[in-house]
Amino acid sequence: MIMNDGKWVFDIILPMGTYEYKYIIDGVWRCDTLGERDTLDERDTLDERDTLAEPIRLASGERDTLAEPIRLASGERDTNSSVVKEKSGVINNITSVIPPNTLRIVHISDTHSLFYDTLPEGDVLIHSGDFSTDGQPGEYALFNDWLSRQKYPHKIITLGNHDQYYMNREEVFDPLGESKKMISNGTILNSEMVEINGFKIYGFQWAGTEEKPKCPNDHNIPYGTDVIVTHQPPYGILDDYAGSTLLMASIQRVMPKYHLFGHVHQFYGEQYMCWGDKGTTFLNSTSVDRYGKKIIHSPSFIYLTK
Numbered sequence: 001m002i003m004n005d006g007k008w009v010f011d012i013i014l015p016m017g018t019y020e021y022k023y024i025i026d027g028v029w030r031c032d033t034l035g036e037r038d039t040l041d042e043r044d045t046l047d048e049r050d051t052l053a054e055p056i057r058l059a060s061g062e063r064d065t066l067a068e069p070i071r072l073a074s075g076e077r078d079t080n081s082s083v084v085k086e087k088s089g090v091i092n093n094i095t096s097v098i099p100p101n102t103l104r105i106v107h108i109s110d111t112h113s114l115f116y117d118t119l120p121e122g123d124v125l126i127h128s129g130d131f132s133t134d135g136q137p138g139e140y141a142l143f144n145d146w147l148s149r150q151k152y153p154h155k156i157i158t159l160g161n162h163d164q165y166y167m168n169r170e171e172v173f174d175p176l177g178e179s180k181k182m183i184s185n186g187t188i189l190n191s192e193m194v195e196i197n198g199f200k201i202y203g204f205q206w207a208g209t210e211e212k213p214k215c216p217n218d219h220n221i222p223y224g225t226d227v228i229v230t231h232q233p234p235y236g237i238l239d240d241y242a243g244s245t246l247l248m249a250s251i252q253r254v255m256p257k258y259h260l261f262g263h264v265h266q267f268y269g270e271q272y273m274c275w276g277d278k279g280t281t282f283l284n285s286t287s288v289d290r291y292g293k294k295i296i297h298s299p300s301f302i303y304l305t306k
């Protein structure tokens, strides 16, 4: 455990290798003891909830959040809620009942056809793009297969620039449409919002860093959004000055609790900005090294509360 810029960073030895494990609770580093992998379960204690021992009992009249599927844009498939609804209690050691007004997000980005063996538990897995290197269908299939083995009730993906290379070369393909068909084990967001347990998550695919967004709705982000997911960083934040100024303006307008992204591999990290009495935590959760050859970073863990 080391103190880095005034915040604690933990090193945990996992069976398949060493990971630097960042642990964030609503923008604040709270844990003071985490050691070997099996102590990850201590998060439940630290979070003051026992998610594995028994399902959370809702007070009568209280809304069962799982009964309500994720609200997706009309016409879009809801791939995950049926899985959750089919089973009750614990699904493969992951509770399917998300306590009211909380959400545990595990965020990764830029894995480039490399795969984590182990990820922290959570309610939502978010991959903010560049799961592939060349956007080949085979890479999509590998990623989709890996996704199927990740035990999260919800999985959200935004496409990165690498995920579209191949499909953009093949005129017969519609990159976004084909991607949504190929990724059957997660929900690809493209200028869309999902609401999970009362938290609003909005994402869009790679739009370049140019001033003019690729899609007119790219930056039509509703007020009240809790988490924004994009592949590209906003200008000036963990971006090596390769981010989008338009996106930065959108963030300043919406003031989400979190903005999750990747793209600039060498700028993995966290930054926080205040907007008056609100603030946004920015996370570049790139997983690989600068050249995309090896996973060297830990996933980010976010604990959202109302």
Ligand SMILES: [Zn+2]
Pocket (backbone or CB within 6 Å): 110, 112, 130, 162, 263, 264, 265
């Ligand atoms: Zn990348």
